[in-house]
Amino acid sequence: MATAITNSIPATRDARLSDDALAARARAGDSSAFELLAERHSTPLRRLLYRLTRDCEAAHDAVQEALLSAWRSIGRFEGRSRFSTWLTRIGINAAYSGMRKQGEATFDPQDVVVERIVDWGNQPDRVFQSREFLRAVEGALKELPDDYRTAVVLRDVEGYTTAEAASRLGIGERALKSRLHRGRMALRAQLGDQLAAGEDG
Amino acid sequence: MRHLIRDYECRRTQRRLSPYLDDELSRRQRRSLERHVQRCPRCQQMLSTLSRAVEGLHRLKGRRV
Numbered sequence: 001m002a003t004a005i006t007n008s009i010p011a012t013r014d015a016r017l018s019d020d021a022l023a024a025r026a027r028a029g030d031s032s033a034f035e036l037l038a039e040r041h042s043t044p045l046r047r048l049l050y051r052l053t054r055d056c057e058a059a060h061d062a063v064q065e066a067l068l069s070a071w072r073s074i075g076r077f078e079g080r081s082r083f084s085t086w087l088t089r090i091g092i093n094a095a096y097s098g099m100r101k102q103g104e105a106t107f108d109p110q111d112v113v114v115e116r117i118v119d120w121g122n123q124p125d126r127v128f129q130s131r132e133f134l135r136a137v138e139g140a141l142k143e144l145p146d147d148y149r150t151a152v153v154l155r156d157v158e159g160y161t162t163a164e165a166a167s168r169l170g171i172g173e174r175a176l177k178s179r180l181h182r183g184r185m186a187l188r189a190q191l192g193d194q195l196a197a198g199e200d201g
Numbered sequence: 202m203r204h205l206i207r208d209y210e211c212r213r214t215q216r217r218l219s220p221y222l223d224d225e226l227s228r229r230q231r232r233s234l235e236r237h238v239q240r241c242p243r244c245q246q247m248l249s250t251l252s253r254a255v256e257g258l259h260r261l262k263g264r265r266v
Contacts, residue, residue, distance in 0.1 A: 156258035181219035
């Protein structure tokens with residue numbers, strides 16, 4: 001009886017409940033617990049997916065799809081990883097799926113061309129602190145193959161550890177490191193002339 | 202022969218640039234890389250520019266998206 005009463009109490013908006021506790025409630029069918037998890041994690045997830053898709057609408061759609069998919073399959077979430085890790089993995093898959101459907105429509109090559117022709121001049125410190133440089137980095141990031149971009153965004157932009165990033169992608173740490181290195185080198189090659197110009201100055 | 206050795210060292214160094222920046226090399230590997238970079242302008246520039254690019258990536262986190 002006591003158990004039945006406890007289970008019938010909704011998670012409400014209790015921010016003190018851990019993700020694990022909320023996920024357990026959600027697994028038991030408590031949709032308010034899942035809503036609280038969604039509230040906690042949808043903003044960082046949307047930010048990450050925007051970095052990957054460079055498209056607000058696509059990122060928003062992928063988050064919605066991920067949340068829906070996570071709710072449908074919450075029964076299969078066994079708690080072996082953190083809920084956020086599990087949700088991020090679903091979100092990344094949803095974003096890639098959306099990008100494949102859209103093909104190249106997500107990207108506007110013109111943006112990259114404009115960013116590439118910025119003249120960095122001969123003032124390295126200012127150059128590398130400048131908004132233009134960061135815009136060029138974002139432009140170069142956008143051109144990376146999906147696998148490399150994801151690894152670079154998770155590690156270098158979002159600041160996840162190798163283990164965390166690998167877990168979010170469902171790959172081994174060695175594979176993650178390989179993608180990260182290749183992605184960084186490709187990004188450096190994209191920025192090569194500008195970076196070298198700054199070095200010479 | 203010297204050319205071949207140098208080429209090998211360059212390729213090995215370039216493979217280790219990311220682990221170097223992430224402080225994931227052993228002390229021996231790190232010293233070996235640093236010795237090579239000191240005498241190889243090409244690898245030196247590659248390390249320097251890669252480091253700049255990674256710094257730029259780190260600074261994207263705070264940017265509004």
